Structures are given as structure tokens and as C-alpha cells.
Amino acid sequence: MRLNTADERETFQHVWVVAEVLSGRVQSVTHELIGAARALADLRRCDVWVIVLGSGLAGQTDSLIACGCDTVVVVDDPALATFNDEAAARTLVQLIAKYRPEIVLCGATTCGRALIPRVAVLAECGLTADCTGLAIDPDNGDLLQTRPAFGGNILATIRSSHHRPQLATVRPRVMKALDPDPRRLGRVIREPLTPDPSDALKRVIEVFHSTETAVNLGDARFIIAGGRGLKGAAGFDLLRQLATRVGGAVGASRAAVDAGWIPYAYQVGQTGQTVQSTVYMACGISGQIQHLVGMQSCDLIIALDKDCDTPMMQIADIAIVGDLFEIVPELIRQIPEP
Amino acid sequence: MRIVVCIKQVPATHDASIDPETKRIVREGVKAILNPFDTYAVEEGVLLRERLGGEVVVLSMGPPKAEAVLREAVSQGADRAVLLSHRAFGGSDTWATSYALACAIRTLGGADLVICGKQAVDGDTAQVGPGIAAHLGWPQATHVMQIRSANPGSIVAVRMHEDGYDVCELSLPVVITVVKDINQPRIPTLRSSLASRKINIPVWTPDMIAADTARIGLDGSPTRVVKTEPPPPRQNASCRIEGPPAVCAAALVRELRIRNLV
Numbered sequence: 001m002r003l004n005t006a007d008e009r010e011t012f013q014h015v016w017v018v019a020e021v022l023s024g025r026v027q028s029v030t031h032e033l034i035g036a037a038r039a040l041a042d043l044r045r046c047d048v049w050v051i052v053l054g055s056g057l058a059g060q061t062d063s064l065i066a067c068g069c070d071t072v073v074v075v076d077d078p079a080l081a082t083f084n085d086e087a088a089a090r091t092l093v094q095l096i097a098k099y100r101p102e103i104v105l106c107g108a109t110t111c112g113r114a115l116i117p118r119v120a121v122l123a124e125c126g127l128t129a130d131c132t133g134l135a136i137d138p139d140n141g142d143l144l145q146t147r148p149a150f151g152g153n154i155l156a157t158i159r160s161s162h163h164r165p166q167l168a169t170v171r172p173r174v175m176k177a178l179d180p181d182p183r184r185l186g187r188v189i190r191e192p193l194t195p196d197p198s199d200a201l202k203r204v205i206e207v208f209h210s211t212e213t214a215v216n217l218g219d220a221r222f223i224i225a226g227g228r229g230l231k232g233a234a235g236f237d238l239l240r241q242l243a244t245r246v247g248g249a250v251g252a253s254r255a256a257v258d259a260g261w262i263p264y265a266y267q268v269g270q271t272g273q274t275v276q277s278t279v280y281m282a283c284g285i286s287g288q289i290q291h292l293v294g295m296q297s298c299d300l301i302i303a304l305d306k307d308c309d310t311p312m313m314q315i316a317d318i319a320i321v322g323d324l325f326e327i328v329p330e331l332i333r334q335i336p337e338p
Numbered sequence: 339m340r341i342v343v344c345i346k347q348v349p350a351t352h353d354a355s356i357d358p359e360t361k362r363i364v365r366e367g368v369k370a371i372l373n374p375f376d377t378y379a380v381e382e383g384v385l386l387r388e389r390l391g392g393e394v395v396v397l398s399m400g401p402p403k404a405e406a407v408l409r410e411a412v413s414q415g416a417d418r419a420v421l422l423s424h425r426a427f428g429g430s431d432t433w434a435t436s437y438a439l440a441c442a443i444r445t446l447g448g449a450d451l452v453i454c455g456k457q458a459v460d461g462d463t464a465q466v467g468p469g470i471a472a473h474l475g476w477p478q479a480t481h482v483m484q485i486r487s488a489n490p491g492s493i494v495a496v497r498m499h500e501d502g503y504d505v506c507e508l509s510l511p512v513v514i515t516v517v518k519d520i521n522q523p524r525i526p527t528l529r530s531s532l533a534s535r536k537i538n539i540p541v542w543t544p545d546m547i548a549a550d551t552a553r554i555g556l557d558g559s560p561t562r563v564v565k566t567e568p569p570p571p572r573q574n575a576s577c578r579i580e581g582p583p584a585v586c587a588a589a590l591v592r593e594l595r596i597r598n599l600v
Contacts, residue, residue, distance in 0.1 A: 083504065085477070110481050110497075115468075117432065117464070120465070121433060121469045121472035126560030149461060149462065149566075150349070154568065155568070155569045157567075158561050159561070160562070163560040198477070201508065201509040202479075202507070204506045205506065205507055206505035208503050208505075264518060270374060271518045272518070278599065317576055319577070319579070320580075320586050321580045322581075322583060323583070327583045330584050330587035330588075335600050
């Protein structure tokens, strides 16, 4: 909400993390965000709270406390068994009004990015998406939020001085989880879900979880991506084998997706997903700008191509000149099974 | 059925080049285009109108030159267009932008369905679609990859998730945001292109949409950009590996081992 006086700031306290819950399980991005929240909370001399919205959540609060959380708020209701933007947003807005947090962090996942903008509007506060850096302004305690814009070409620092709480989303694998300490103590608060007549307006009638977790590019540490140079769908089988060896996921350029070699869910780039993995290995991808903006923030970029003059080979940290159909099988042979 | 499609003019990246020093994209002097995700939103609106009747209204907020993307959407099949343009809208963040768009949708007399692209490729926030839904108090479905069925009272939408998809039935009115997979946008015909050039596009100002001036523009925006800077250059020294396949593979495996990655 909008602050009317500077003193009103002090009535907002503690750093919150909204847990990412898929199929009733708290996801690892939550622990990463607790790590980031802990650092901010120590600077602000306050507590870390985690808000868990879902169904069938029993037994999952201990690991949150062990990773640095002081208070867990659990809203466990069958209506939250599937992702319900409206009920989740309404509940968060109610909790924000009741407990008045200073900062709220949420994973920049498909659910988080649907939920938090709704919360920001309803609670009348500022929101910054996809933050890669979070700091506290030593002068006034504001949250300084750094995020890439224009496909990673600009780093913008954003603040929200006149509104509380300050909302930010962070992509998976950007922040680091703390080592769990099972002796840490914390408390658990249970809150009810308040039903609303508007709940009847939307109903999830079918849920499909891919058994192939490889599509989860946002979460992947190692991405092996293929493009036109793979020459066909069979080329991706080769990349999948390599991905299995390194514990990674397979990605694709738009050209490979448009050719029908692999589904759209795998597409990296401007009209696909933006990824920030530790390693991005591009096999037979020339590196059009639209692709580069989707992966240029990865830590280590490896390119494999016959042609050493492509943009991808130019920006790569490690450029391998050669035939991917010869080199990838060699890699599979030389890297031991995990 | 009234379908409102919200679109944005963004800088084109496809004619940009890479700076050899910083390895970053040079954005100066690039052209402005219709946000790529929005072309799928327009097409989906037109497809639904063809099935269910009614009209498709395209709505954009931006400087006067943003009119160009509205004409492009009309050439793609939209029936009419409205531009929100006034100095007072300038500097709006996603909160204020979604507020202004919601006010404009109310001024249009409401809608049965609002369609947005998943996100704009310049800001990359994906916040305006859900923001509009919240301002209007409507349900939402984001990352929609298919509209399985639609009738005048409800739609069944398939939402893409990291680990699969879900299907939800929504009572109208509703806001959806769409991904590229949802359709294949049509190529405008010569006739529709000519017609789009002649169409009159009204320009609406804050008072025409009954917007609270305290909630639009820079003053109405909870967030403030305090600094922009180029990202730090890539730290890694580039290296090139050449030679027989087994040697190349061994060299890469060594590089990965050094970094503890295999």
C-alpha cells in the first residue's frame, strides 16, 4: 500500500518468501529465496517468513526452518491443490494486510509470474520481475532491486520508496540456498483459506505433468541446446544422451522448433524461454540475436559448430570447431555415467 | 462477443548487431515493431471472432508513433483500434500501465475476453496481463498454449507450466496471456493492409478513460528506475578447441572438470 508518512515504513517488518509449490511439494527455488531473504533480514535486523499455499503440505516446514526461515505460515486447503491464481493472490493480500511484511520475494516461475502481479495490483505495491541482485540501501533501508532488461543488455536498479511491501521475483538458480541446520528453531502459523463467490469462476479440470522433467529449462544447471545443425529430430536423441550424462536438460533454437524436430516447450530465446543456467552448450546453433537474448546470461557458454564465424561461436567462452555428430558421441563416451 | 487485445510497440532486435568488445547487442537505431508475442494474441482474437462473431478491438498505450502497430494488428484482422497516448501516461510502470489499460477497457464498455501476449520482449516482465485482470477484478489464465473450446459464456484454456500443462474452465469475462505455440499468425492480405492504412484510430487521453491521474504515469507508478548500466562484461577468457573429435571432446571434458561441472 501507499505510504502516507515516512513513519509508516516502520510498521512494515520482516522479509517474506512465497513458497513455490508444485503438486503439493515445496520446490527448491523456495530454499534459494530463503537464502537471499536471510541476508536481507540480517541487514534489516528482522525475521524471514515463508508463506506456503497448497494442499497436503504436512511435514514440509522443517526443511524451510533448517534453511534459514524463522516463521512459516501454512495455508493448507484442497482448493489450492492445483494452481489457483485468484485464490492464492487473494489469500496473500489478506496475509499482507494482517502481518504487514516489508519485503516479499517469489520465484519467477510460471506460477509466480502469474500470481505476484495480481498481488501487486490488489495490495497497491511495487513489483520488480526477475531480479538478479537484491540489496538494502544503507541510507533509508529501501530494497534495491537489480534486473536485466532488453534481453540482458541493460541492468536496471529499481526501488519502491513510497509503497510497502516491496515485491520482487527471482528466477530459479540465481540465489543460493544456505546449508540446512536441523537444530534451527522456528514457529509455524496456520491460516485458513477464506472462500469467495468468485472461486466458482475458474475450475482446473485436468492436470498433466510431463514425465520428461527435461523441459524444465528454468531449473536446469546444464543445458544442451540444438539448432538447425542437428539436421532432424534424431539429432536431439544424441543431445538427450549427453544431457543425461551431465545431469542437464535439452533446449532448442527456434529453427529446430519451427522445423518440428522438438516441441515449443524446449525453445530458448526471445519467443521461447530465457534461461540462466550454469552451462549452456549450443550445438549447431548459429546464434541469431533472438536466440542470444534468451541465453547470454548463462555463466559458461560452449558452442559447437563446423563454422567458426557464427555469432554463437563468437560470443562463446569455449568454441569447439568440428562436426557435432562426431564430437557429441565422443563426449558421451568420455563422460562417465552419473 | 467483444475481444480486446492489448499490444505494445517494442524495439526490434533482429536488425541489431553485436558489439565485438562487450559481446552485447547494440540497440541504438533499431526499428520499432509489434511485440512478437502480441501477434499471437491478435491472431487468437481474430480466430475466436471468426468462430463466435463479435468484434476484436486492439488497444495500445504509447507515443503517437505506436499507431503503427495498431494498424498492423488491423491488417491482421482486428476490427478497430484505440491508442492511449498523452504525456500524463509517460513513465508508467506495469502497475500504472495495467491500470490505464483497465480504465480503457471499461470505457470501451467492457469486454468478454482480454488477450495479451505472454510478455513484451523489451521489459520482459509478464506483469501487465495479470495486472489488468486484477484491476478489473476478473479471473486470469497466463501462458495459454491452446483454447480448447469457447462459447459466449466461458472458455476452456490450456496453460503451459514448467513441468507440463493444466486445463481450466473459466467464466467470462477473463484475461488470458498467450505463448507462441497457440497459433500461426496469418499474413495480411493486400486488401487488409490497404484497409488498415485508412482506418481512423482514436487517441484517448486520461480524462477520456476516467483515469485517476494519481495512478498513471511516473507519479502513479510504485516502482522507480534509479540507475541503468551495461552489464559487466563476460568474465571468462574465450578459448577455441580444434582438432580430431576425440581430442576436442577430451579438451572440453577437461575444461568441465576444472570447473567441477562433470
